[in-house]
Amino acid sequence: xxxxxxxxxxxxxxxxxxxxxxxxxxxxxxxxxxxxxxxxxxxxxxxxxxxxxxxxxxxxxxxxxxxxxxxxxxxxxxxxxxxxxxxxxxxxxxxxxxxxxxxxxxxxxxxxxxxxxxxxxxxxxxxxxxxxxxxxxxxxxxxxxxxxxxxxxxxxxxxxxxxxxxxxxxxxxxxxxxxxxxxxxxxxxxxxxxxxxxxxxxxxxxxxxxxxxxxxxxxxxxxxxxxxxxxxxxxxxxxxxxxxxxxxxxxxxxxxxxxxxxxxxxxxxxxxxxxxxxxxxxxxxxxxxxxxxxxxxxxxxxxxxxxxxxxxxxxxxxxxxxxxxxxxxxxxxxxxxxxxxxxxxxxxxxxxxxxxxxxxxxxxxxxxxxxxxxxxxxxxxxxxxxxxxxxxxxxxxxxxxxxxxxxxxxxxxxxxxxxxxxxxxxxxxxxxxxxxxxxxxxxxxxxxxxxxxxxxxxxxxxxxxxxxxxxxxxxxxxxxxxxxxxxxxxxxxxxxxxx
RNA sequence: GGUCCGUUCGUCUAGGGGUUAGGACACGUCCCUUUCACGGAUGAAACACGGGUUCGAUUCCCGUACGGACUACCA
Numbered sequence: 228x229x230x231x232x233x234x235x236x237x238x239x240x241x242x243x244x245x246x247x248x249x250x251x252x253x254x255x256x257x258x259x260x261x262x263x264x265x266x267x268x269x270x271x272x273x274x275x276x277x278x279x280x281x282x283x284x285x286x287x288x289x290x291x292x293x294x295x296x297x298x299x300x301x302x303x304x305x306x307x308x309x310x311x312x313x314x315x316x317x318x319x320x321x322x323x324x325x326x327x328x329x330x331x332x333x334x335x336x337x338x339x340x341x342x343x344x345x346x347x348x349x350x351x352x353x354x355x356x357x358x359x360x361x362x363x364x365x366x367x368x369x370x371x372x373x374x375x376x377x378x379x380x381x382x383x384x385x386x387x388x389x390x391x392x393x394x395x396x397x398x399x400x401x402x403x404x405x406x407x408x409x410x411x412x413x414x415x416x417x418x419x420x421x422x423x424x425x426x427x428x429x430x431x432x433x434x435x436x437x438x439x440x441x442x443x444x445x446x447x448x449x450x451x452x453x454x455x456x457x458x459x460x461x462x463x464x465x466x467x468x469x470x471x472x473x474x475x476x477x478x479x480x481x482x483x484x485x486x487x488x489x490x491x492x493x494x495x496x497x498x499x500x501x502x503x504x505x506x507x508x509x510x511x512x513x514x515x516x517x518x519x520x521x522x523x524x525x526x527x528x529x530x531x532x533x534x535x536x537x538x539x540x541x542x543x544x545x546x547x548x549x550x551x552x553x554x555x556x557x558x559x560x561x562x563x564x565x566x567x568x569x570x571x572x573x574x575x576x577x578x579x580x581x582x583x584x585x586x587x588x589x590x591x592x593x594x595x596x597x598x599x600x601x602x603x604x605x606x607x608x609x610x611x612x613x614x615x616x617x618x619x620x621x622x623x624x625x626x627x628x629x630x631x632x633x634x635x636x637x638x639x640x641x642x643x644x645x646x647x648x649x650x651x652x653x654x655x656x657x658x659x660x661x662x663x664x665x666x667x668x669x670x671x672x673x674x675x676x677x678x679x680x681x682x683x684x685x686x687x688x689x690x691x692x693x694x695x696x697x698x699x700x701x702x703x704x705x706x707x708x709x710x711x712x713x714x715x716x717x718x719x720x721x722x723x724x725x726x
Numbered sequence: 727g728g729u730c731c732g733u734u735c736g737u738c739u740a741g742g743g744g745u746u747a748g749g750a751c752a753c754g755u756c757c758c759u760u761u762c763a764c765g766g767a768u769g770a771a772a773c774a775c776g777g778g779u780u781c782g783a784u785u786c787c788c789g790u791a792c793g794g795a796c797u798a799c800c801a
Binding site: 237238239241271273274276277335338339342343346350353354355357386388390403406409410411412415416417420422423424425427429430431434449450451452453454455456457477479480482484485487488489531534535536538540541542544561562563564565566567568570571572573574575577581608609610611612636682683684685686687689690696697698699700701702703 | 727728729730731732733736737738739740741748749750751752759760761762763764765792793794795796797798799800801
């Protein structure tokens with residue numbers, strides 16, 4: 228009997244959640260739901276200096292928007308509360324002390340300035356500084372100090388950090404679900420800081436302790452964590468938790484749409500597309516656009532994101548959340564980073580927009596109009612736009628008489644036939660019994676037949692006269708929506724203006 | 727610089743020792759249509775390079791190149 232699957236999404240509240248973070252959360256969620264497990268949300272706020280007001284609320288709202296529900300964690304509570312690391316602060320020191328007492332970690336008194344200086348000089352000589360077995364015997368720590376000397380510093384309240392004593396020569400192996408075995412030699416690793424001088428744990432300690440305590444079975448996170456994963460393995464080992472260590476899956480990164488490098492906010496800004504799920508007000512007061520506000524549907528977002536780095540192996544492109552839950556597998560996630568190209572996201576948006584009911588769209592995007600009219604209009608525009616709010620915009624222009632007329636069409640098509648045809652049409656307009664598309668069309672064609680003009684000859688000009696534009700939705704339906712009087716008015720005006 | 731990870735059409739990707747290397751987006755052409763869009767059809771478009779292994783490598787191995795991540799008392 229396998230134990231229950233428990234996964235976690237563990238962001239830092241340092242600003243708006245990046246779209247890549249949403250994908251990470253999604254993959255976690257998909258796995259949990261598929262296996263009947265639990266999805267946890269833990270807030271990793273161990274760096275008070277980077278804490279940003281409102282970020283946590285943002286994360287919650289963003290996840291809720293795309294439909295990722297949290298079973299346990301910040302915002303919902305659970306048996307392992309608290310789920311905010313800052314509120315778990317005392318625990319971490321206890322665990323760090325355990326390591327110290329067992330000789331697996333040690334106090335270090337070197338200041339960041341001293342270490343920086345050392346790095347600088349070594350770097351200028353072309354080599355790198357690593358705080359590890361090779362160097363720690365020459366540095367200012369409880370390994371080089373006498374027990375009394377260490378205690379004296381501690382008693383004097385001198386600032387210290389606690390570092391992990393990484394074994395000198397050992398091959399660390401790590402099984403990643405996506406990348407298979409990864410080997411790293413401990414001699415290339417750092418004696419990473421576990422506890423900072425402010426008494427807060429670093430990511431590494433807090434993460435391992437919490438994942439263990441919260442009984443996490445799968446750690447699914449971005450590839451940027453792969454280099455420190457061996458350290459985490461060492462930590463599990465040091466605590467004696469190796470037998471219950473979670474499985475790792477390091478996700479490929481989201482890359483810039485063009486050029487090289489990791490996707491960043493700058494790329495999004497210059498490319499004119501969002502990188503955040505929701506609009507975000509930066510600490511300086513400026514706003515960053517969000518997918519939701521730009522008109523992306525959550526279904527499109529989820530489908531698009533799921534396919535960035537994963538695919539079902541079939542030719543099915545459209546997946547609901549439930550279908551994703553069913554089809555998802557960590558093994559089918561690929562290793563290479565994916566360039567983030569929004570054109571596919573737009574296509575998905577269009578597809579999902581078409582799937583929405585006319586009524587639903589009418590209610591949210593044309594709330595001021597009478598529902599039946601609104602539904603007709605939605606039907607007119609739904610398949611021609613990418614974003615739902617375009618329906619509102621298009622409707623506004625449909626319902627507003629044109630002030631200018633497309634010059635090129637006028638030059639090419641404004642002739643006697645057009646003039647006579649439209650005039651004849653205007654004249655029979657009042658006599659159309661039922662002012663609906665079919666009847667309008669019927670009346671128009673029979674009237675044109677009488678005066679001997681082919682419909683195709685004047686349709687373009689009729690459109691320009693009515694809307695000013697050279698392209699647009701079905702004209703008959705458009706006229707039905709405008710209403711008889713408006714059509715007559717617009718046509719008369721065009722006749723007058725164009726002469 | 728060091729460590730680790732990666733590399734199939736422009737993009738997202740399927741495939742995997744013998745295939746006409748498949749699909750989707752974007753792009754071109756055609757059809758549908760009163761126009762645009764939708765839809766349909768169709769076209770152009772890829773296995774980074776060099777060595778092995780093998781009867782045969784895009785697929786396996788090794789190098790090289792290129793790309794990425796990490797290299798903080800940030801996560």
